[in-house]
Structures are given as C-alpha cells and as structure tokens.
Amino acid sequence: PSQVQKMTISMTSDNSMHVKCGPPRDRNGPNERYYLEVEAGNTLVRNESHKNCDFRVKDLQYLTNYTFK
Numbered sequence: 001p002s003q004v005q006k007m008t009i010s011m012t013s014d015n016s017m018h019v020k021c022g023p024p025r026d027r028n029g030p031n032e033r034y035y036l037e038v039e040a041g042n043t044l045v046r047n048e049s050h051k052n053c054d055f056r057v058k059d060l061q062y063l064t065n066y067t068f069k
Helices: none
Strands: 005-013 016-022 034-040 043-050 054-057 066-068
Touching: 016 066, 034 054, 043 054
Parallel strands: none
Antiparallel strands: 005 016, 016 054, 034 043, 034 066
C-alpha cells in the first residue's frame, strides 16, 4: 500500500500520545491493518497493529524522544 494520509500525533497526558491517520490512497490487498512502531533512539519499544489507524500510546518515559512510524 501507499503511505497513510493525514497522520496526526497529539499529547493526551504528560506520558501518553494519540496517533491517528487516514487510509492510504492505494490499499493493494483485501485485509486492512495499520501498524505503529514506537522507537526510542534505535530501540523499538512498542509494535502494535489495529484495524483502524487509531492508537493510544501510554506509559511513555519522561525526557525521552520517541519516533512514531
């Protein structure tokens, strides 16, 4: 599939985030699943999949930079 559209990340508390996005333009397959990887530096700290692109990421560490993919 192509990349998801309109990805937004918003802070819901001091240590949690809400990640949402729209579907890709080209789906290319019968099953629609969305995957979110959360990295701190080069370390994968979370890997989740949902039927909808709507993720609530909780229990993040203070003073840590995260990358959401």
